[in-house]
Amino acid sequence: xxxxxxxxxxxxxxxxxxxxxxxxxxxxxxxxxxxxxxxxxxxxxxxxxxxxxxxxxxxxxxxxxxxxxxxxxxxxxxxxxxxxxxxxxxxxxxxxxxxxxxxxxxxxxxxxxxxxxxxxxxxxxxxxxxxxxxxxxxxxxxxxxxxxxxxxxxxxxxxxxxxxxxxxxxxxxxxxxxxxxxxxxxxxxxxxxxxxxxxxxxxxxxxxxxxxxxxxxxxxxxxxxxxxxxxxxxxxxxxxxxxxxxxxxxxxxxxxxxxxxxxxxxxxxxxxxxxxxxxxxxxxxxxxxxxxxxxxxxxxxxxxxxxxxxxxxxxxxxxxxxxxxxxxxxxxxxxxxxxxxxxxxxxxxxxxxxxxxxxxxxxxxxxxxxxxxxxxxxxxxxxxxxxxxxxxxxxxxxxxxxxxxxx
Numbered sequence: 182x183x184x185x186x187x188x189x190x191x192x193x194x195x196x197x198x199x200x201x202x203x204x205x206x207x208x209x210x211x212x213x214x215x216x217x218x219x220x221x222x223x224x225x226x227x228x229x230x231x232x233x234x235x236x237x238x239x240x241x242x243x244x245x246x247x248x249x250x251x252x253x254x255x256x257x258x259x260x261x262x263x264x265x266x267x268x269x270x271x272x273x274x275x276x277x278x279x280x281x282x283x284x285x286x287x288x289x290x291x292x293x294x295x296x297x298x299x300x301x302x303x304x305x306x307x308x309x310x311x312x313x314x315x316x317x318x319x320x321x322x323x324x325x326x327x328x329x330x331x332x333x334x335x336x337x338x339x340x341x342x343x344x345x346x347x348x349x350x351x352x353x354x355x356x357x358x359x360x361x362x363x364x365x366x367x368x369x370x371x372x373x374x375x376x377x378x379x380x381x382x383x384x385x386x387x388x389x390x391x392x393x394x395x396x397x398x399x400x401x402x403x404x405x406x407x408x409x410x411x412x413x414x415x416x417x418x419x420x421x422x423x424x425x426x427x428x429x430x431x432x433x434x435x436x437x438x439x440x441x442x443x444x445x446x447x448x449x450x451x452x453x454x455x456x457x458x459x460x461x462x463x464x465x466x467x468x469x470x471x472x473x474x475x476x477x478x479x480x481x482x483x484x485x486x487x488x489x490x491x492x493x494x495x496x497x498x499x500x501x502x503x504x505x506x507x508x509x510x511x512x513x514x515x516x517x518x519x520x521x522x523x524x525x526x527x528x529x530x531x532x533x534x535x536x537x538x539x540x541x542x543x544x545x546x547x548x549x550x551x552x553x554x555x556x557x558x559x560x561x562x563x564x565x566x567x568x569x570x571x572x573x574x575x576x577x578x579x580x581x582x583x584x585x586x587x588x
Contacts, residue, residue, distance in 0.1 A: 190220070205543055212239025215562050215569045217548065226573035229548040230560045233378070233410045233522065236437035236483060238562035243478045244440045251474035258470065260463055266473035271446075273480055277419055279428045280448035285468035289409035289435035290324025292445035295462060296431045297328055297372065299453065300403045304369030306456040308401060314368045316402075318354040320380030320553075321373065323407055332372055335380070355385060357392040364396050370403040370431075371396070375421040378410040381556045382517055382524025390427040403430040403453065409445070410522065413437035414483040414563050417492040417520035424519070437563075440479040444472035483563065492520045492563055495570065499523055499559055502574040509578075510585050523559040524552050531555075534584075541580035547573045 191208050207219040215238050217225045230236065237244060251266065258264050271283040286292050297315065304312040317323075319334035327346065330339040334351040348367075352359035354377055364371075371393055377383040397404045406429040411421040413434060418424055420432065430453055435445030466472075482488065500516055503525055507513040515526045527535060535551040542549045550558040561570070 205540075207543065214238040214240075215565045215573075223546065225543070225546050225548050226569055226576065227548045228559045228561045228573055228577075229550045230562060231441060232436065232550065233415060233560040234436045234439075235441050236413055236415065236563045237440050237479060238564060239441075241440060241479075241482070243482050244442070244475050247474045247478035248442070248471070251471050254470075256469070256471045257466070259465055260468065264468070264470040264473070266470045266477060267468040270473045270477045270480065273477065273484075274446060274448060277480075277484055278432070278448055279450070280432065281451040282449050282454035284447045284449075284462075285473065286445050286447070286464050287443050287466050287469075287472075288324070288445050289407075289433065290326050290329050291464065291467070292409065292433035292435055292447045293323045293329045293332070293407055294326050295447045296405050296407075296433050296449075297332060297370070298462060299431060299447070299449065299457065300370035300372075300405055302461070303403060303453050303456045304401075308369075309367075312367055312369050312401075313348045314365070315349045316360060316363055316368055316371045317349060317351050318373055318377070319351050320354060320377055320383075321351075321407075322377075322379035323372065323374075324409075354380070354383060355389045357389050357396075360393055360396060364400055364402070366400055368400050368402040370405050372405040372407065374407045374409075374411060375425065376411040376416065376519055376522055378522070379552055381526065381553050382522060382558060384517065384519050385425070387425055387427075390422075390425045394427045397430075405429060405431045405433075407433050409433055409435040410560075411519075413479070414489055414492060415520055415522050415560070417489060417496070419484050419489065421519065437483070438479065439472055439476045442472050442475040444469070444476045488563055495561075495563075495565060495567070496520050496523065498567065498570050499561075499574070502570075502578075506574075506578050506581055510581055512581065512585065521559070521561055521563055521565075524556045525559075526556050537584050538580060541584045542577050544583070545576040545580045547576040547580065549577065 191206050209217045211218045215227050217227050274283050301313050317332045321334045323329040323333045331345040350363050375385050408420050432448045438444050503516050513525045514528045518524050533554045535554050535557050538557050539551055552558040
């Protein structure tokens with residue numbers, strides 16, 4: 182934990198890192214399963230999951246083994262060559278989903294950037310050079326590139342960086358009439374998260390998703406699902422679209438795909454992929470054999486009946502304890518979400534104070550997240566031990582009590 186013989190501490194962050202983060206005061210140094218330890222050796226129970234990334238917990242044996250084996254074999258080749266781990270992973274994703282083609286990149290933003298470019302390129306090539314409108318939703322989040330923050334419907338992430346990509350329209354989520362009102366033959370795609378994540382853990386209604394699919398079909402527009410956060414077993418199925426019986430034309434996945442190793446993917450059909458040609462899009466690190474080997478191990482582990490069926494039981498345990506906490510303290514307006522993507526929305530009295538509960542939880546030795554200023558978010562490992570849930574939620578209950586008493 183040293184560099185140039187000087188101790189690295191939380192204070193070092195404020196001196197050397199671009200000031201775009203406000204990390205916790207403790208510095209994690211070790212993780213195992215759903216437990217994390219900081220520099221002082223203090224233990225935390227992890228309900229944050231690296232923001233829905235460590236879906237198998239920390240240092241899962243299957244992922245560690247894959248990393249070690251591939252790390253001693255082949256790290257990187259670039260897109261000048263293909264490699265076996267990438268080909269195996271792509272084949273398994275195709276076998277498990279609607280997709281027929283896969284494109285690997287390194288982050289959710291890059292996967293979404295590729296998806297949005299592909300949607301416009303397909304519409305221009307197959308239909309019209311004027312078919313470029315993208316319909317997206319308020320409170321959505323799709324990444325931090327200029328294109329993806331523009332498609333995401335939150336001004337706080339997009340404003341202040343100069344001119345934005347044009348021809349993007351935002352409407353309220355779960356409002357089919359609003360989509361219909363702006364849908365026309367110039368629309369190339371409708372882009373949405375089946376469960377809005379950063380916007381507050383809001384699942385789409387079945388009627389809404391089915392209606393959007395029908396509108397896309399009527400107007401020859403593509404339906405793009407951002408499953409960066411909701412995918413890879415998080416909802417209790419490998420991808421959330423599988424709950425709804427609604428199939429997208431393009432799907433993006435990241436976060437838990439590598440279980441903590443940076444990798445993402447864009448999945449699509451043969452027809453949509455057919456407009457792409459050599460050199461039209463690309464990436465240096467995407468499809469890296471090291472990342473793909475780890476992701477293959479993650480996919481093999483998550484996409485099993487044992488893991489996926491266990492998600493719902495864990496969901497019910499979290500929700501029942503949150504309801505008990507709410508009965509005692511009356512702070513939550515609603516508890517919502519699917520699987521192990523759970524949001525507890527605070528009552529109006531507590532609006533804007535989700536961060537207080539996060540900080541209080543850390544003081545009690547449990548890591549949680551927020552999803553906007555009014556929602557406390559829980560995205561733990563999909564295989565978290567029931568004992569860890571009970572102990573962690575007991576700590577969270579103490580945190581809630583502390584905040585309420587201090588008010």
